[in-house]
Amino acid sequence: MKICVIGAGYVGLVTGSSFSELGYEVFCVDINPEIIAKLKNGIIPIYEPGLEKVVKKNAEEGRLTFTTDIRKAVQTSLFIFIAVGTPSAEDHSADLTHVFNAAEQIGSYLNNYSIIINKSTVPIGTSKKVKEIIRLALNRREIADLDFDVVSNPEFLREGKAIIDFLNPDRIIVGSDSFQAIELMKNLYQPITSKDTPFLVMDLPSAELTKYAANAMLAARISFMNEIAGISDAYGADIQMVQEGIGMDHRIGHAFLSPGIGYGGSCFPKDVKSLIKTASDKMVPTPLLESVEKVNQRQRKKLFEMIIEQFGKSDLSIFTFAVWGLAFKPETDDIREAPSIDIIGEIVKHGAKVHACDPAANHKAHNVLGDAGVKYFQDPYAAISGADALIICTEWLQFQLADLGRVKNLLRKPIIFDGRNIFDPKVMKETGFVYKCIGRNL
Incomplete structure (x- = not known):
């Protein structure tokens, strides 16, 4: 069984390389010839632990091919994954331009029965629209009777652990109303489900909503803990003890209960906003989701407010601040919606100089922040x-x-302003630091 993955970005590259690791022949397609040229030369455009090794191994062994030739990839593949970006539009809805362009391309070249799989994070109803676009393209080619199926197969990849998550997922979700497509998808994922990974079949709208619901739930946990951290600060409690106390409740668990300066990345911010927009299109109120977003935006200002409070003035022109960490989380170079970018922007706007350091994200941060007031370091010291x-x-x-x-x-x-609570406040005080953190200023 051959696989075509349209999109050589984060999701597409992880998906394509992971399927090739399972033994499948995979075509990874992208319209950007520079990206394809780099991948052919073994240059990985994103930082993701384990990805470079998997890509190089399977490319060398002939199972993973990078190409701009979408025609050949579509016409020789049974499974065609759409794994392109869905950034936020101005109205906070998901911009589906790349998804619909991929569907148009598929319809222009499809010549045999195939399963078109939406891997991109898309709003409810997108799979239906993709099917309509492909059908219209086939009608223009006067092959309206050509059979195909469209399914939803959302990804649940954590940046920094994406290869592990793909090959050892909590569950695989497939949304479809086609028995044939479901059975073929079961066969495709059999190397993974043979290890007792649950394979959940549901209708298309439910599969599309599940992805948004999962991210919104995790974002809500983060915002909830940040609100509790604010209360902790006000009353002199220790948020880490609170976190441990509620995390031991089996109904709650420990995941995503760490307070800090808010969530970022390519998923949570845009997916929460998109889900709110999707609900509003049907006049469904979402006060909880709107609060999750508001708390996150407020939390991003926390460190800067602590800096102003510490130094007693908003004119910071005589100061230089070192910033450790630019990526939105460890083990990635992704700075999309990273709190660090907002914080550095505020500091520079108030006149200070910044010495920025990140093990993987310096180059991407430089593309956004530039050199005005910011100098980049690889060595944290x-x-x-x-x-x-x-x-x-x-x-x-x-x-x-x-x-x-x-x-x-x-x-x-x-003086240390710690937006991630990586040190013990008592140890820091004993060591002689002025240590400001989130919910632990005892």
């Missing part, structure tokens, strides 16, 4: 040398294992 304070925005392990004595000696003032 070089970044803090001579800085007036340290700001922590991403909980990379190397930051957690930092030599605190060295940090103290390199800073002009022993």
Whole structure:
């Protein structure tokens, strides 16, 4: 069985390379010739642990092919995955331009029965529209009787652990009303489901909604804990103890209960907004989801407010701040909706200089922030040398294992604003730091 994956971005590249790792022959297609040229030369455009190894291995062994030739890929594949970007439009709905363009291309070249699989995160009803676009294209080619199916197969990949998540998922969800398509999808995923991974079949709208609902639930947990952290700060409680106390309740669990400076990345922000927009289109009120978004936006301002409070003025022109962490989370170079970008922007706007450091995301942050007021460092200790304070925005392990004595000696003032609570406040106080964190300022 041959597979075509349209889109060589994050989801498409992980999906295509992972299927090739399972032994399938995969065509990974993208309209951008520069991306395809880099991939053919073994250059991976994104930072994702384990991805480079999987890509190079399967490309060398002939199972993974990168191409701009969508015609050949479509016409020789039984399974055609649409894995293109769905960014937020101005009205916060999902921009489906790339999805619909892919559907048009598929309809222009399809010549045998195939299953078209929506892997991109899309609003309810998108699979139906994709089917209509393909059918119209076939009608124009006067082959209206050509059979095909469209299914929804949402991804649940965590950046930083995407390969692991694809090959060892919590569940596989397939939305379809076609018995033939369902059976073929079961065969496709058999190498994974043979390890007792649940395979859930549902209708198309339910499958499309499940992806949004999952991300919205996780985002809600983060915003909830950030609100509780605010209460903790106000009354001198320790949010880490609260987190441990509620996490032991089997109905709640420990995942996504860490307070901080808010969620970011390519999924949670846009998916929460898109779900709110989808609901409003049908006049369904969403006060909880709207609050999740508002809390997250408010939390992004937390560190900057702490900085102004500490230094007692909004004119920061005489100060230099070191920022550890630019990516929205560890083990990725993704800076989309990263809180660090907003925080650095505010600091620079108020006159300060910034020494920025991230193990993987410096280059992408530079593309967004530029050089005005910001200098980039690969060495975290070089970044803090001579800085007036340290700001922590991403909980990379190397930051957690930092030599605190060295940090103290390199800073002009022993002040740390920790947006991810990576250190123990009591230890920091005993070490002589002014340590400001989230919900643990005891």
